[in-house]
């Protein structure tokens with residue numbers, strides 16, 4: 146270590162940008178000197194209602210002063226209310242609350258194994274997609290495609306069969322050639338993998354569901370990133386006619402408060418029973434009340450409609466501004482990829498955006514600028530985002 150680098154007590158799993166924010170409000174983050182940054186990342190698709198949404202803040206404050214935690218050994222009224230609100234929005238039967246996306250997926254994957262175990266399978270397998278991301282626990286990282294996340298950890302590799310995203314024929318092929326398959330797990334739109342949507346859009350989900358019915362597999366969706374209004378509906382699969390057996394979510398679910406959820410219905414309904422899974426913190430009075438308030442806001446305001454309208458506006462304007470430079474856009478609602486030409490060196494783009502335009506964005510897959518703005522982004526903020534990002538991209542391509 147160079148002598149000039151002070152020792153950090155934080156394990157270096159991240160390489161943070163040299164900036165720290167002290168306050169957030171709506172679509173804006175502020176440094177200690179009160180410089181405002183337009184936040185088109187929202188803590189990686191987490192603060193969908195904007196930073197410190199007043200209704201959520203009030204729920205946190207009131208519940209923090211009333212009761213934070215009792216454990217699931219007792220009835221938790223707010224957990225029951227949050228569960229009803231969430232399951233009604235999703236059209237699912239019941240929910241297991243966890244603390245993160247990876248944990249929600251861990252619950253889903255455990256159910257897939259149990260489904261096979263109950264049929265007498267020796268080695269149940271789950272079909273997953275290329276370029277998928279499902280989290281960092283051992284099982285969820287094994288389901289993940291990215292080699293950087295998997296390297297050194299994927300002890301459970303043989304539990305998964307990987308197919309190209311959007312390729313229903315490849316999944317049918319697996320149905321014919323492999324035994325002991327119990328489930329398919331995928332993201333309706335791949336987030337970390339580069340904002341990928343299937344060629345036939347959300348109809349891909351309907352195709353998979355039909356196959357799952359036919360094969361008696363669990364149809365499991367990872368909506369950790371796409372859920373909670375991000376694409377303009379509570380959940381992305383609601384853009385299709387598909388009805389999943391398992392839906393995991395997290396990120397926007399708590400608007401920054403850490404909580405995850407794994408919902409079940411259909412064939413997965415009765416899999417988890419007393420003692421078969423658990424969590425000390427999952428669904429605390431505090432976390433549950435936050436979820437309840439997030440869903441109140443999603444229901445009571447036109448915020449999801451706004452996510453679709455402003456998302457479309459962002460995509461069409463960015464595309465108009467930048468298409469002459471070979472830039473395209475993709476995504477849905479407030480989950481947008483701005484795709485630069487493949488060989489573009491984007492290594493300075495995030496820093497340029499932050500330093501020159503006070504704009505917070507992220508780059509995925511090497512050349513895709515990832516925009517995950519608040520769902521309630523105002524029109525003048527959309528215009529600012531378009532202007533600022535257009536300058537950054539032009540500078541990058543100059």
Ligand SMILES: *Cc1c(COP(=O)(O)O)cnc(C)c1O
Nearest residue numbers: 245246247278279280336369370
């Ligand atoms: C972020 C993410 C996860 C992991 O969530 P954590 O809360 O970081 O564990 C899983 N799946 C998808 C699709 C994600 O975007």
